[in-house]
Amino acid sequence: MASMSNLIFLSSIFLFNIISIPFLANALSSCNGPCKTLDDCSGQLICINGKCNDDPDVGTRICSGTNPPPSPPSGGGGTCQPSGTLKCSGKSYTQYKCSPPVSSSTPASLTLNDFSEGGDGGGPSECDGKYHSNSERVVALSTGWYSGGTRCGKLIRITAKNGKSVTAKVVDECDSVNGCDAEHAGQPPCRNNIVDGSVSVWNALGLNTDDGVVPVTWSMA
Structure with a gap:
């Protein structure tokens, strides 16, 4: 029979593994957080090589720490969030109903x-x-x-x-x-x-x- 100290040790390992399993919770990952699909990342981040990172097509700098204020969609307030993902020919493409704000440049x-x-x-x-x-x-x-x-x-x-x-x-x-x-x-x-x-x-x-x-x-x- 396992000793009480061994049981506590095994329980600790079990709980640690549960906590560290990605995607067990519904929370979205932030910068460098684990991801499998575009939907696993928060805000304007996208999934690159299994980690949430800035979208090079949008030009965000959230993960580099020099990100400008959130970009409102053209003609309105709020942030420009992806509207979904379209899969075709084995690839996933981020869908957007909005674009970065229009300025003089x-x-x-x-x-x-x-x-x-x-x-x-x-x-x-x-x-x-x-x-x-x-x-x-x-x-x-x-x-x-x-x-x-x-x-x-x-x-x-x-x-x-x-x-x-x-x-x-x-x-x-x-x-x-x-x-x-x-x-x-x-x-x-x-x-x-x-x-x-x-x-x-x-x-x-x-x-x-x-x-x-x-x-x-x-x-x-």
Whole structure:
């Protein structure tokens, strides 16, 4: 028969193991906390290599200790939280209904899009139901910045790191919620900080389209 001291020792080990098992409780993990899916992390954190960390696409610095105040969604208060996760082709994509706040110099990622018929988007532009040639300086904005179409037809000014800037017209939404279907030409949801520009926008900024994604800033023109 085990002695009382051994029983206490074994009980302590048992309790320690229970406490240290990840995901036993419903609490969400904070910085560097254990995680298995995007839903296991609190706030704007995402699961990277089994630990909750800053989302590089959103640009938060919560875990580095230099995070700016929480970003309200475009046109409203509160923090911009993921709205869910969409799985397609064996990968998980974070969904957002909001974007970082718009300022006089809003950080964004510029991507390349073909707005012509048969191009990247599949269908015509959402704002006007039309296709646009590659010679036009047009863009699509992430769902939060698109703001339900309130920026349709308006001009924005995009500035590249090389100092060059260009104005372009908003004609479409870069959907940050839906994707991986025929309507979106099989493409996954956009990140929530995307300015999706035509080749004419890239050329005007003196950028190499082979780069695919480049950091820029933008504002209303």
